[in-house]
Amino acid sequence: MSTTPYSKVAALWHPFLVLGGFDRGLRHLIKRLPYLPPNDAPLKVLDIGCGSAVMSFALLKRFPQAEVLATDMDPIMVREAVKHRDKLGIKRTQCAFACSDANYPHMVQYGCTGAYQELPHEAFDLVVAGAVLEHVDLDRAIQSVFALLKPGGTFLIIAMREEAFLSKVYERVYHCIPRSIETHRESLMAAGFQSVLVERTRLSDFSANLTRVAIIARKAPHVASSEDLAYTVPIIA
Numbered sequence: 001m002s003t004t005p006y007s008k009v010a011a012l013w014h015p016f017l018v019l020g021g022f023d024r025g026l027r028h029l030i031k032r033l034p035y036l037p038p039n040d041a042p043l044k045v046l047d048i049g050c051g052s053a054v055m056s057f058a059l060l061k062r063f064p065q066a067e068v069l070a071t072d073m074d075p076i077m078v079r080e081a082v083k084h085r086d087k088l089g090i091k092r093t094q095c096a097f098a099c100s101d102a103n104y105p106h107m108v109q110y111g112c113t114g115a116y117q118e119l120p121h122e123a124f125d126l127v128v129a130g131a132v133l134e135h136v137d138l139d140r141a142i143q144s145v146f147a148l149l150k151p152g153g154t155f156l157i158i159a160m161r162e163e164a165f166l167s168k169v170y171e172r173v174y175h176c177i178p179r180s181i182e183t184h185r186e187s188l189m190a191a192g193f194q195s196v197l198v199e200r201t202r203l204s205d206f207s208a209n210l211t212r213v214a215i216i217a218r219k220a221p222h223v224a225s226s227e228d229l230a231y232t233v234p235i236i237a
């Protein structure tokens, strides 16, 4: 795995998110988001481009029974995220880490060294991406996430708002490409997602509201085959 423009600020990234109110705002947003699975569901979650894992930790607050695999391309970011997990007293079994390029989120490198392993298709109930699709080929990443989701699974994108002033600053500093909601929607629908919903951030989500918007895409649930139907529908003679 390779370093990113975030490597240089990795040690300061999490304190910056906490002091700037982003961590609190994001937790508030995640807590109130509609269209997500029930809070007590034992979800399998994948957080791609996790950074210091603020999204993973916020999701574990809402879904305490979840098991998260958090990945980032930058091994230095991953190392910092592991430190924050341990400080917060979150168990390894609840939140594990690996390195992965979000262009190919199905290929992960545990320990950030050695061979890549391929995550199985339809392994996750929820995949989340916070401000990382801005760094990758959108269509390719979304197609790969679609394959990783179970039928009925959810893709939660906490995207950078294309029109926000601070997004333009990030674009320059971190060489990322904030995209419109419509671009996300088109790419999600082309990949096969059944529905796409948008939840705008509010003042009460400060300071996450300055840069982010939530896009929630749902994969169609498993369609019963004729064999399943023969099994479940009582046959009246």
Ligand SMILES: C[S@@+](CC[C@H](N)C(=O)[O-])C[C@H]1O[C@@H](n2cnc3c(N)ncnc32)[C@H](O)[C@@H]1O
Binding pocket: 004, 006, 048, 049, 050, 051, 052, 053, 054, 055, 071, 072, 073, 074, 077, 100, 101, 102, 103, 129, 130, 131, 132, 135, 136, 158
């Ligand atoms: C703006 S931070 C977002 C962190 C966190 N997800 C959030 O929502 O605040 C972007 C993260 O994406 C990572 N990143 C950049 N390019 C990537 C890529 N191609 N694949 C995976 N991660 C990448 C960076 O290392 C950084 O940690």
